Amino acid sequence: MNTQTDTSLIRNFSIVAHIDHGKSTISDRILELTHTVEQRDLYKQMLDSMDIEQERGITIKSNAVRVLYDADDGKQYQFNLIDTPGHVDFTYEVSRSLAACEGAVLVVDATQGVEAQTVSNALLAMNADLEIVPAINKIDLPSAEPEQVRAEIEEVLAIPADDAVCVSGKTGEGIHDLLESIVYLIPPPTGDASAPLKALILDSYFDAYRGVVAMVRIFDGSIRAGDRLLMMAEGQPFLAEEVGVKRPLEQPLPQLGMGEVGYLVTGLKDPALVKTGDTITGESRRCVEPCPGYHEAKPMVFTGIFPVDNKYYENLRDALEKLKVNDPSLTWTPETSVALGFGFRVGFLGLLHMEVVKERLEREFDLDLIATSPSVDYHVYLTDGQMIEVTSPQDLPVPEKIERIEEPYLKATVIVPPDYVGAVMQLLVDHRGTSTDMVYLSEKSVEMHFDIPLAELILDFFDQLKSRTKGYASLDYEFSDYAPSPLVKLDILLAGEEVDALSFIVHRDKAYQLGRGLCDKLKEIIPRQQFEVPIQGAIGNKIISRSTVKAHRKDVLAKCYGGDITRKRKLLEKQKEGKKRMKSIGRVDVPQEAFLAVLKVDDE
Amino acid sequence: MSIGALYVHVPFCARKCSYCDFASEATRADDPRMDGYLDERIAELDRCRGLGMLGSCKTAYLGGGTPTFLGAARLGTLASRIRTSCPNLTEFSCEANPDSLTEKVIATLRDAGVTRISIGVQSLDDEELRCLGRIHTADQARACVTVAVTAGLNVSVDLMCAIPRQTDESWQQTLHEVIALGVGHVSVYPLAIEEGTPFGKRYGDDTPPWNDEDVQARRMECAERLLAAADLIRYEVASYARDGRQCAHNIAYWTGVPYLGLGPGAASMLDAPTYEVARDLFDWLPPRPHDASRMRFSTLDAEVEFLSAREAWAEDLMLGMRLTRGIEEGRLEAVPDTRDDLLARGLVERAGGRLVPTHDGWLLGNELFAALWDCR
DSSP: OOOOOOOOGGGEEEOOOOOOTSSHHHHHHHHHTSSSSSSGGTTTTTTTOHHHHHHTTTTOEEEEEEEEEEEETTTTEEEEEEOOOSSSSGGGHHHHHHTSSSSSEEEEETTOSOOHHHHHHHHHHHTTEEEEEEEOOTTTSSOOOOOHHHHHHHHHHHOOOTTEEOOOOTOOOOOOHHHHHHHHHHHHOOOOOSSSSSSEEEEEETTTTEEEEEEEEESSSOOEEOOEETTTTEEEEOOOOEEEEEEESSEEEEEEEEEEEEEOOOOSSOOOSSOTTOEEEEEOHHHOOTTOOOOOOOOEEEEEEEEESSSOOOOHHHHHHHHHTTTOEOOOOOOOTTTEEEEEEEEEEEEHHHHHHHHHHHHHHHEEEEEOBBBOEEEEEEEOOOOOOEEEEGGOOOGGEEEEEEEEEEEEEEEEEEGGHHHHHHHHHHTEEEEEEEEEETTTTEEEEEEHHHIIIIIIIIIHHHHTTTTEEHHHHHHHHEEEOEEEEEEEEEETOOOOGEEEEEHHHHHHHHHHHHHHHHHHHHBBBOOEEEEEEEEEEOOOOOOOHHHHHHHHOOSSSSHHHHHHHHOOOHHHHHHHHHHEEEEEEEEEGGGGGGOOOOOO | OSSSSSEEEEOSSSSTTHHHHSEEEOOOOTHHHHHHHHHHHHHHHHHHTTOOOSSSOOOOEEEEGGGGOOOHHHHHHHHHHHHHHOOTSSSEEEOOTTOHHHHHHHHHHHHOOOOOEEEEEOHHHHHHHHEEEEEOOHHHHHHHHHHHHTTTTTEEEEEEESOOOOHHHHHHHHHHHHHHTSSSSEEEOOOOOOOTHHHHHHHHHHOGGGHHHHHHHHHHHHHHHHHHHHHOOOETTTTEEEEEOOOOOHHHHHHHOOEEEEETOOOOEEHHHHHHHHHHHHHOOOOTTTTEEEEETTTTTTEEEEEEEHHHHHHHHHEEEEEEEEEOOOOOOOTHHHHEEEEEESSSSTTTTEEEEEEHHHHHHHHHHHHHTTOO
């Protein structure tokens, strides 16, 4: 029985945009207009199913939804709408999703114009040979300038924008035109339905009952439930237990044919075996070449994560393992700190990823956690010729044993109005960045390219960029290479005791400034205690900065309202609750946020 | 089954002060609800007496709100009923505000059996009083204190420190004047910015410079020094008295004496036998769990806190440390770690078989109290 859909009626596409340009609202409108989701059932941004995604308005996981569109030509088309992550931390995931498409709808905010991720996403889409359908969104806003934005798209991206559709995700205006454009502009998939199976894994998630479920795009061949299949990179055979599509709830089908996108229940219980970007083929009848572009997601940022109370160490491990099930990019190794006890050094794709994971650990697993300053993966060359990777300041060997340290550099792009070029240049100088070139995209925007150490970017670079450019600048980056730098370890002493969890690897020339900044910031964060607490910054044995938390002078409830002791005691208990969330280091009670103080040091 | 102390709450004021979050309501002097209130309290007192609760009650306290806002007639009636309901009173205090503490009210209170008057002076600087939202002047305060002292009553004044406009000099000035007025008792409270009050709304979680903890500490230390020089010795966190003028009712709160509060917002602390009797008085009181040895409740919350014997014991330790004389060292024998820790931290010291709070233990009392309450 041949159930292969006529491929000329299939359109696979992504919607890409700079953050907040309205990608998710347009997706919602498409679901609504094609009656995939009835309005009454539609909750805001249907595709983003995780709490935190909804709260922050960002997409973390990829997803693919099938919608059936009755076009003006009288035919019914199968649209596979592939939603991609929308943040620079998840560039690899985006590239895999795009590889599953023939086209991309490029959403540009009619009030903001082209921004950094508009450019980077458009470039990713063009590199993936996708047909781009520009959509100018938010045209319902009074400040919308669609003609200006159209010109920018042509000028900056060299994409013909005559066909750009003006839409409003909010009111639904123009969405019908957009759907028609998708039919006419985006080519149908091509492939060989009778060739051996070749399917790309876009993403996967874990289902407690069925194991790992992969989202796949079929390039050649087909998958039927019951087929014996193979993960090519992993070399893992498995049985296709079920296939189907999301509309957006799962709907099982007898098969997924060539050109289609859907889900595949693998029955595998270990999420590590199902990797985004891997190729699925037949166990016995294998395709010759896997899908190109596969590599393992590599963590960029590392932090120590410790339970405030060490008895929750095992709970933290369990929680990490549970999260990893749906987030295979998470990596960790056990870490021990004199100050914080037992915890983990966790690797993340970026700072946003780190924040989201920490928040989920605390919220979904009810853990009180301390995160330490983010670090990158340093390559430390020892005098004996050996190279070691150091992701935690406390693992840095003594200076005598170090020949040199190399740190990861990024190629970064900032798009900013010309008025702010000077401010960005200054920021680059402050953060050891070097400008490589600068292109005027239009009268209104300049694209600046520069090299910058990743370690600088993960501190307050992005916040500073936003504040120094009044929010106009947008940033995008990718890893480039390792390069040597004169780096030193800055230690912090509280009441004369070195606190390993507060140590930080920093460029020699910035150590003094950061030492001062950290001492001052910690003085603000650490509450007054019964005794004066000196805070010192040190490199080796040399003290380079200091500040002092004054001793507590008065902490007593004097007034007694007609013998209301209960109220007094409740206040005491509330105070104690606050203390419990702090970490006792020696005699000093240190609040959790102190360990991330380095992120809040204002270097001005 | 009798209590040791009685508190009667008068929840009316001419105006609500900017810092006050206690149960009281600003109203007109002719508010008819005051009569209804009076009838309720008198009825309660009669029932208490009928139940035999007041036989050994040693101290009574008419607090506010502003008791003197009731006016001489109503206040006289209430005070007399309290006096006659408690045949064995040795101390009977009434709170007063300078704007309503007239000579007539003073005479009425004295005639009704009140022995002690606690006047809300707060400050003797008009500008500071205005900032607190007080409705009286410094001169009114001086005058009524003088009248009350002259009338032969034990007079206490309440003072506030770390308030807007206050300087070290104006604070000293207020203290000197109060001493010169010849009072036998002074209470000193640093202003606490409470949620929901005008100050709380204005400052939120921020601390204005005038209320900084260093300022509070400095003013409290200054008060202790100046008052001591005038033989007004600190006997509790916030209370100073000449010898023999300590407030017995106040001390009852810190020494585990059962007390009954009447009126909205009044707090009670009862032991098992007195609680059983009180259940006949307040029908909303739930039955006592068999392991509860101390009950605390306020009529406003209509909620009872049941404390086990161990909790009551820890609470007594904590409350005992509010007093300058501290507690007998033997009472901490069961918790030697806590005792040693408090000694090591310099919060308490030994004095004649007792553990007494040090200077730090006074100003950082919450550390001390929390450690003792943790012994429960």
